[in-house]
Ligand code: SF4
């Protein structure tokens with residue numbers, strides 16, 4: 015433990031006094047989480063391990079540690095990947111504790127200019143306004159059509175511009191310039207099944223950035239759902255899930271977004287609320303900790319909403335006779351699989367998506383070495399902790415190269431989270447690895463024949 019974080023220092027005022035933090039006492043300091051923690055493996059410091067961070071959070075909660083930069087920095091360096099939760103035998107809800115702590119820090123301490131700018135402009139303006147998002151998408155679409163990212167990364171500009179701006183060019187989403195939500199509003203907003211009788215009535219979550227970028231992923235999702243016998247609705251009043259807000263401590267904005275989504279989707283009219291972004295899915299399934307002060311009726315309502323939310327791969331894997339009843343291309347191919355942290359560790363979804371992809375005729379799915387190791391994307395972590403994010407990414411790329419050595423015929427990696435797609439795609443490009451990186455639903459939709 016960093017000696018500057020001294021248990022003798024008395025913190026005032028007691029910001030953590032009335033917060034539910036009892037779960038933190040379940041940590042028995044066994045250390046079984048240390049080996050799976052990407053930041054501990056990179057930095058080798060106890061305060062950058064799950065156990066060390068829990069020690070800091072407990073010290074703050076019990077008012078034994080001062081809330082100063084020495085305490086805050088290790089908490090900021092956490093990826094919130096939640097690999098430690100999967101490893102923990104005592105079921106410590108690490109993610110929830112970290113996010114509550116970050117909320118208290120954000121509400122009570124002054125922020126740096128960079129953090130304020132990111133929060134006020136990106137999180138509180140761009141992400142929550144559909145008109146602003148669409149405008150950004152149009153502008154970014156032009157930016158990419160003019161090949162400005164290439165100009166920045168391959169000319170003298172790469173030497174004079176800040177490193178994170180240069181590196182960020184290859185992580186940009188594929189902005190489409192239009193909104194999927196808007197497109198289907200113009201088509202009546204309710205899509206019938208395709209080629210099968212109706213079995214389910216589901217609603218579809220489009221997200222914020224995903225709504226105006228990666229349109230191929232959303233189109234593929236809708237195609238597969240309809241082919242599986244779903245009537246699909248796209249509620250127009252839905253908004254950003256709030257995950258980036260929660261991860262960065264802005265719980266107030268996240269609460270507003272959660273209420274908007276509850277009102278937009280409701281609970282009773284759908285068999286399921288489908289997401290194709292692991293990070294969004296994890297957040298939509300964990301709204302209730304944002305409202306721990308509500309009465310039991312309100313809490314039950316959040317739980318009912320959360321139970322309806324399901325990742326698209328998990329949903330499709332439970333549809334009877336899917337994919338066997340549909341016509342698929344049957345060319346043989348090895349496909350590499352990356353498990354997004356917020357699918358595996360936060361939602362507990364891992365085996366079923368892999369089984370589903372392996373059921374496609376001719377497809378052999380091979381998990382990457384350390385498939386469930388974080389890629390370093392982690393929301394806006396790759397913007398605010400660029401060096402550590404890059405170090406974590408390099409480990410992921412080493413895993414990709416090792417797996418490719420064993421399976422040289424593979425041409426595709428699939429991963430079910432947009433942040434991971436952008437991050438791994440950028441890494442693959444930087445090392446000239448001959449692979450494409452796409453969402454699993456895009457891969458499945460490519461292999462689905464007309465029927
Ligand atoms: S594995 Fe769980 S109980 Fe053990 S140190 Fe880590 S968080 Fe604590």
Ligand code: SF4
Nearest residue numbers: 051092093095096098
């Ligand atoms: S969430 Fe990830 S980075 Fe943070 S302590 Fe747990 S394993 Fe380490």
